[in-house]
Amino acid sequence: MASPISWHATLAVSLGLLLAGCASVTPERAFEASAAAAQARTGVDARLLRSDADRQALQAEIDTLLQAPLTQDAAVRIAALNHPGLQATYWEAGIAQADVAQAARLRNPGFGFSRMDGGGNRETERSVSIDLAGLLTMPLRQRMAARRLDETTLRVAAAIEHHVNATRRAWIEAVAARQALTYARQVADAADASSALMARMTQAGNASALDLARESAFHAEAGAGVLRADREANAAREHLTRQLGLWGKQALYKLPERLPDLPAAPAELAGIERTALSQRLDVQAARAAASGTAADLGLTRTTRFVNVLDLGYADKRETGEPKSDGYEIGLELPLFDWGGARVARAEAVYMQSLGQVAAVAVNARSEARAGYLGYRASYDVARHYRDQVIPLRKQIADETLLRYNGMLASPFELLADAREQAGAVHATIEALKDFWLAQVDLETAIGMRLPAPSPTDKKDTPQ
Amino acid sequence: MTNRRSFLTGAGAGITALGASLVSRAGAASLPEAPTHTSSATAAPLAPTGGRPYNPVVTLNGWTLPWRMKDGVKEFHLVAEPVVREFAPGMQANLWGYNGQSPGPTIEVVEGDRVRIFVTNRLPEHTSVHWHGQLLPCGMDGVTGLTQPGIQPGKTFVYEFVARHAGTFMYHPHADEMQQMAMGMMGFWVTHPKNPRQHAVDRDYVMLLSSYDIEPGSYTPRTNTMLDFNLWTINSRVFPGLDPMVARLGDKVRIRVGNLTMTNHPIHLHGHRFEVAGTDGGWVPKSARWPEVTTDVAVGQMRAIEFVADAPGDWAFHCHKSHHTMNAMGHDVPTLIGVDHQGVAEKINKLVPGYMVMGDKGGSMGDMKMPLPANTLPMMSGDGPFGNLEMGGMFTVLKVREGLKRGDYGDPGWYRHPAGTVAREWTGDGAEALPPAPRAPDARPAPAPAGQAMDARKPGAKDMTGHEHH
Numbered sequence: 022m023a024s025p026i027s028w029h030a031t032l033a034v035s036l037g038l039l040l041a042g043c044a045s046v047t048p049e050r051a052f053e054a055s056a057a058a059a060q061a062r063t064g065v066d067a068r069l070l071r072s073d074a075d076r077q078a079l080q081a082e083i084d085t086l087l088q089a090p091l092t093q094d095a096a097v098r099i100a101a102l103n104h105p106g107l108q109a110t111y112w113e114a115g116i117a118q119a120d121v122a123q124a125a126r127l128r129n130p131g132f133g134f135s136r137m138d139g140g141g142n143r144e145t146e147r148s149v150s151i152d153l154a155g156l157l158t159m160p161l162r163q164r165m166a167a168r169r170l171d172e173t174t175l176r177v178a179a180a181i182e183h184h185v186n187a188t189r190r191a192w193i194e195a196v197a198a199r200q201a202l203t204y205a206r207q208v209a210d211a212a213d214a215s216s217a218l219m220a221r222m223t224q225a226g227n228a229s230a231l232d233l234a235r236e237s238a239f240h241a242e243a244g245a246g247v248l249r250a251d252r253e254a255n256a257a258r259e260h261l262t263r264q265l266g267l268w269g270k271q272a273l274y275k276l277p278e279r280l281p282d283l284p285a286a287p288a289e290l291a292g293i294e295r296t297a298l299s300q301r302l303d304v305q306a307a308r309a310a311a312s313g314t315a316a317d318l319g320l321t322r323t324t325r326f327v328n329v330l331d332l333g334y335a336d337k338r339e340t341g342e343p344k345s346d347g348y349e350i351g352l353e354l355p356l357f358d359w360g361g362a363r364v365a366r367a368e369a370v371y372m373q374s375l376g377q378v379a380a381v382a383v384n385a386r387s388e389a390r391a392g393y394l395g396y397r398a399s400y401d402v403a404r405h406y407r408d409q410v411i412p413l414r415k416q417i418a419d420e421t422l423l424r425y426n427g428m429l430a431s432p433f434e435l436l437a438d439a440r441e442q443a444g445a446v447h448a449t450i451e452a453l454k455d456f457w458l459a460q461v462d463l464e465t466a467i468g469m470r471l472p473a474p475s476p477t478d479k480k481d482t483p484q
Numbered sequence: 485m486t487n488r489r490s491f492l493t494g495a496g497a498g499i500t501a502l503g504a505s506l507v508s509r510a511g512a513a514s515l516p517e518a519p520t521h522t523s524s525a526t527a528a529p530l531a532p533t534g535g536r537p538y539n540p541v542v543t544l545n546g547w548t549l550p551w552r553m554k555d556g557v558k559e560f561h562l563v564a565e566p567v568v569r570e571f572a573p574g575m576q577a578n579l580w581g582y583n584g585q586s587p588g589p590t591i592e593v594v595e596g597d598r599v600r601i602f603v604t605n606r607l608p609e610h611t612s613v614h615w616h617g618q619l620l621p622c623g624m625d626g627v628t629g630l631t632q633p634g635i636q637p638g639k640t641f642v643y644e645f646v647a648r649h650a651g652t653f654m655y656h657p658h659a660d661e662m663q664q665m666a667m668g669m670m671g672f673w674v675t676h677p678k679n680p681r682q683h684a685v686d687r688d689y690v691m692l693l694s695s696y697d698i699e700p701g702s703y704t705p706r707t708n709t710m711l712d713f714n715l716w717t718i719n720s721r722v723f724p725g726l727d728p729m730v731a732r733l734g735d736k737v738r739i740r741v742g743n744l745t746m747t748n749h750p751i752h753l754h755g756h757r758f759e760v761a762g763t764d765g766g767w768v769p770k771s772a773r774w775p776e777v778t779t780d781v782a783v784g785q786m787r788a789i790e791f792v793a794d795a796p797g798d799w800a801f802h803c804h805k806s807h808h809t810m811n812a813m814g815h816d817v818p819t820l821i822g823v824d825h826q827g828v829a830e831k832i833n834k835l836v837p838g839y840m841v842m843g844d845k846g847g848s849m850g851d852m853k854m855p856l857p858a859n860t861l862p863m864m865s866g867d868g869p870f871g872n873l874e875m876g877g878m879f880t881v882l883k884v885r886e887g888l889k890r891g892d893y894g895d896p897g898w899y900r901h902p903a904g905t906v907a908r909e910w911t912g913d914g915a916e917a918l919p920p921a922p923r924a925p926d927a928r929p930a931p932a933p934a935g936q937a938m939d940a941r942k943p944g945a946k947d948m949t950g951h952e953h954h
Contacts (some may be wrong), residue, residue, distance in 0.1 A: 210835060213830055213831060214832045214835065218832070221828060222819075222823050224822070225824070227819045263830070269576050322527065420701065422836060422838055423856055425839070427814075427856045427857065427862065428817055429814040431818055432839070435839060436832065
């Protein structure tokens with residue numbers, strides 16, 4: 022009786038060891054795939070923090086970065102490494118990786134031994150049990166776990182990309198709000214100088230209480246403007262702080278005084294829709310899900326391919342552009358030879374997944390176009406402010422000062438002009454902020470960073 | 485500089501040919517030349533080349549229109565046209581005028597002369613010429629719509645009448661008058677007496693007063709301004725762009741002033757007493773004249789004052805409205821006299837780099853040379869032997885000197901005062917004590933702003949360097 026048991030046991034143990042060797046349980050390996058995908062899209066290196074040593078090294082790195090005013094790239098780096106929520110997400114890859122490893126293992130064999138003494142009889146029973154069902158379903162479980170790992174890899178990469186882009190936006194908002202506060206203070210200073218001068222004039226008997234009340238009222242309102250701008254700057258900064266995952270002393274980081282200047286020229290992008298379809302993680306995830314569905318349903322005999330973008334929507338043709346479907350820009354998935362049992366359900370499930378890919382792809386293409394148009398339009402607005410409005414404001418200021426020199430204009434006119442200048446500067450900051458936000462939107466929509474400005478632009482883009 | 489341009493050659497030929505055809509019987513060939521004048525300096529008096537003799541006048545910063553005698557008729561040719569007039573060095577104005585200048589050239593004739601004046605219109609709208617104060621046939625009075633149709637652009641009209649009585653007159657459009665006079669269309673007219681010894685003087689200056697509203701930094705008058713003009717001119721010039729009037733000690737001098745602004749001008753002469761010897765109506769009988777140092781010239785009026793230049797020196801001659809002796813100024817600038825700028829100035833300077841406190845001690849800018857808008861004159865300026873004259877607008881100087889030549893109108897330079905005849909700073913010389921300065925009864929000191937020294941001295945030129953360079 023003993024020999025068959027020991028044969029079975031040997032088989033089970035050796036099989037278990039064999040399978041266990043196939044799947045690693047190192048979480049880094051899974052995460053590295055996510056990090057690489059995110060790096061390609063955002064230019065940011067994400068890192069898994071495994072030990073206290075890792076964490077200490079990171080804190081030291083952050084401290085170094087925070088010594089200078091926080092640039093956008095530094096902010097993004099800190100966010101990708103330091104944000105606790107993001108770090109938690111990184112471990113999902115590890116979990117999925119472990120699941121794959123687990124799926125490749127059988128439950129440990131069971132050994133039983135019992136001995137019963139009583140009434141002069143002794144009964145001894147020995148047993149060895151192995152998970153036969155587990156053994157039979159192992160390939161399926163492995164495949165599903167591997168798919169979940171792929172999905173998780175994409176999801177973690179998407180999470181990094183999302184967080185990075187949100188951090189870029191938060192940084193732009195925070196710096197712009199800070200700059201707006203500076204100019205709100207300038208308006209208030211001009212109003213302050215006006216009302217102080219009017220107070221002195223009233224003191225000297227040269228102006229009336231009405232004159233003074235008018236100037237003071239304006240000053241008071243300008244003060245409210247500063248309070249509002251201050252609140253907005255604080256809120257924007259806190260939002261950025263949350264994105265960075267900073268607290269305590271590190272939350273006292275310095276921000277640059279101004280947004281980066283407008284590039285000399287906007288980025289010229291060709292084939293943005295193609296880029297979006299090949300780069301965007303949501304498109305990739307939808308496609309992977311459809312393929313997975315096919316595999317789950319055991320669909321193998323492909324009859325033809327279908328371009329999911331042609332499902333229910335005719336491709337746009339643009340004059341002078343090559344027809345924009347086909348392999349390069351299209352998204353093709355196989356169509357199967359339906360037959361046999363349970364066909365109807367399998368077909369429905371698969372066709373549903375095709376529809377979902379098409380929906381994601383159509384949105385991606387539209388978002389890419391909208392993102393690019395928005396980017397170009399906001400560039401034009403910001404350039405208009407830089408090249409037209411601000412030089413004119415400067416000229417007005419110069420001319421007003423010349424008139425003051427000739428006693429043709431009063432100091433109050435100088436100060437009123439200073440206030441109006443601040444208004445134009447405020448609008449310019451808004452336009453510049455909108456441009457940088459539009460750039461992030463465009464990068465999000467096409468799933469990659471824009472090429473760096475050409476070398477001649479570098480003087481305009483200190484950041 | 486006067487030059488003569490032929491109306492039948494050059495760029496003007498087309499317009500002239502068209503205009504000349506309207507001169508009907510006279511024919512194109514008989515249209516006299518239209519001399520033009522390109523300088524704003526005072527031209528020498530134009531001695532008569534024919535006809536009855538007379539003593540020519542001097543148009544301050546202006547000139548007299550040459551004429552030709554044709555069959556016993558004095559023929560003149562006026563061309564109404566856009567001109568650029570220098571108000572003073574550093575400022576040009578786009579005006580309308582006659583024969584290259586505003587005001588137009590002075591027309592000089594003799595009592596009893598038959599006069600024929602061709603008027604060519606090179607303006608973009610119709611015009612006419614009214615011979616202000618002349619006794620003439622009604623149809624020659626130049627009132628558009630009332631006595632004649634307007635002279636359309638490109639057309640030439642002819643006026644003809646006898647200068648019936650001696651006196652001082654003006655000419656100006658009576659068509660779209662408001663715009664055309666705001667643009668500087670006007671001229672002087674003198675009818676000399678038949679007997680050149682009658683009313684004879686040694687020097688006879690003529691001038692028209694006009695006013696303009698030219699925004700600092702611009703060139704063309706705002707023709708819709710009714711009262712708030714910023715440039716008050718003598719012959720479309722402002723001080724320091726006005727030449728001095730020169731007289732030899734003991735000369736009998738006449739100054740004829742016509743007012744074509746929209747307000748009155750109390751004309752004041754320093755160092756002399758004068759009599760109003762003539763109006764637009766003619767000569768004032770000797771028995772009706774009384775001595776004055778200021779005479780008011782009302783709107784549309786003419787006054788001829790006479791005096792003996794018996795006091796050597798440089799004597800101010802000006803409208804006594806103080807804002808008429810200023811160039812463009814900011815009428816809405818609040819008074820800053822006595823306003824303490826401590827602290828406030830720094831605040832303003834932070835916002836407006838280059839800002840400098842002005843006006844807190846008064847309006848004087850002293851010798852500050854501040855950068856101004858383009859084509860703008862300093863509000864008050866003019867370099868004299870003792871510093872800045874702080875004048876502008878309707879201001880010039882009568883320079884009386886011994887031993888000048890009869891026809892010498894050149895600037896003799898600044899007066900050299902005999903020793904001990906110039907006001908000076910009292911420095912407590914000798915044992916003489918300063919006499920007491922009694923105060924008005926119940927006088928209270930004006931409140932001085934805290935922390936402000938009552939130091940009214942002008943800032944020295946050295947202090948200004950920083951400001952000049954921005």
